[in-house]
Amino acid sequence: MGLDIPGATGSCPDAVPLDESGAEDLLRGICFKTGPPRTVGVELEWLIHDRERPDLAVSQERLDSAVEAVRALPLSAALTFEPGGQLELSSQPAGSLMECVDTTAADLAAVRATLGAAGLAPVGLGVDPWQEPRRRLREPRYEAMEAALDRTGPAGRAMMCTSASVQVCLDAGEEEPGPLGYGRRWQHAHLLGAVLVAAFANSPFQQGRRTGWRSTRQSLWADLDPGRSLAPGSGRAPREAWAAHVLDTTVLCIRCEEGPWDVPEGLTFREWIRTGSPRPPVRADLDYHLTTLFPPVRPRGHLELRMIDAQSGPDGWLVPLAVATALFDDPEAAETVYRTVKPLADTSGAPAAPRNPLWTAAAREGLADPELRAAAIACFGAALPALERMGASGAVRDTVAAFTDRYVARGRCPADDLPEPGDLTARSLSADQSPLNGPSLLSGPSPLNGPSRLNGPGPLNDHTPPRPGKAASA
DSSP states (O other), X not given: OOOOSXXXXXXXXOOOXXXXXXXXXXXXXXXXXXXXXXXXXXXXXXXXXXXXXXXXXXXXXXXXXXXXXXXTSOOSSEEEEOTTSOEEEEOOOBSSHHHHHHHHHHHHHXXXXXXXXXXXXXXXXXXXXXXXXXXXXXXXXXXXXXXHHGGXXXXXXXXXXXXXXXXXXXXXXXXXXXXXXXXXXXXXXXXXXXXXXXXXXXXXXXXXXXXXXXXXXXXXXXXXXTTTTOOOOSSSOHHHHHHHHHHHSBOOOBOOSSSXXXXXXXXXXXXXXXXXXXXXXXXXXXXXXXXXXXXXXXXXXXXXXXXXXXXXXXXXXXXXXXXXXXXXXSXXXXXXXXXXXXXXXXXXXXXXXXXXXXXXXXXXXXXXXXXXXXXXXXXXXXXXXXXXXXXXXXXXXHHHHHHHHHTGGGTOOGGGGOOOGGGOOHHHHTTSEETTTEEOSSOOXXXXXXXXSSSSSSGGGOSOOOOOOOTTOO
């Protein structure tokens, strides 16, 4: 939900009005930029809580002071804050998994230390288990988003203000067919995505009570909007399916220079082009419209995997990053996983993700679902040798193996290990102890973890040099 396109603050630069064919050509050209997969990025969202009393809301003044301190850090990643005060770090595209891990871990160490000095902690859970939705940002985008999403119920505000995720960004793939071809990867993502939901489900609570879902966050996305959070329908080639989906999804808002933004009801982007009212849309409007669509897999030149709950502990985030990268970018693993997840299409049926039986079972049951458990065991089993082939460090491989042993092999997910909200602590969920293997393997300097291992000898640096990547890929 970051403001990552020109005109995002409300300016609408003069340009030639779009027509339908021009909009379709733009969408087909920018959604899948193909080439040999070799870059990776990650976007990490964190809830921010008091280290000692996470059940109490952090005051606006205290949060503002912490934001100012974190913004002053010399981070590699882009730093943004979400409507409810969640912190998001968006890495630069990296030429290898280990380059992404190293730079992100260094950024997180600096952020944790700065927040810790203020008595705050970044907490990795898919949904805040304590707080009601409370919007902290008053920008026009979020005023409009709240008004639009309120039409379909409370899920929109909860998503905006109380949810957090790990989003993995991978190249779209090659133009040619095969295990690394973009068509295969697109289908792969929507079936493997349900397995990732189940394996990393980490949000069983909302406002102090159990919800009946292992991933309450995923249930919120499914309830969000009749079309905005859906994947494109099946039966068409990926580029054509995405272009049609974008144009046939309703416009969340129409930006203007002054005053509140217009929030039309029921106006698709295609109808806006055809009517030209209240003004003809231009390229910047189409770019902005794309940022208001929240499908589980969003093609932005690369593939943005958006279905994974935020993970607890200092190193929890790297497991979905490493597993997803291995399963998509290693040809042998990609072929194995494709054969594994292809039968899941029978369970998912015709409805688009995430509103089909497969994704619903993943969010509700996690790996207690036998079909998803069997698929996860095969997928994580393929990931471990793939990570070794990709040059992942021993520390990363050990962390993935520990997660596999603790959760996947036992048909469990992180949500199954969480105590009731009254027994949760921000300290145990953030930067002190990894839920997998004790003290963090990747922690940098913080009030509790001492000197960083990133810059000295140790398992994290035992990897091959990264390959050069494509600068704008992720």
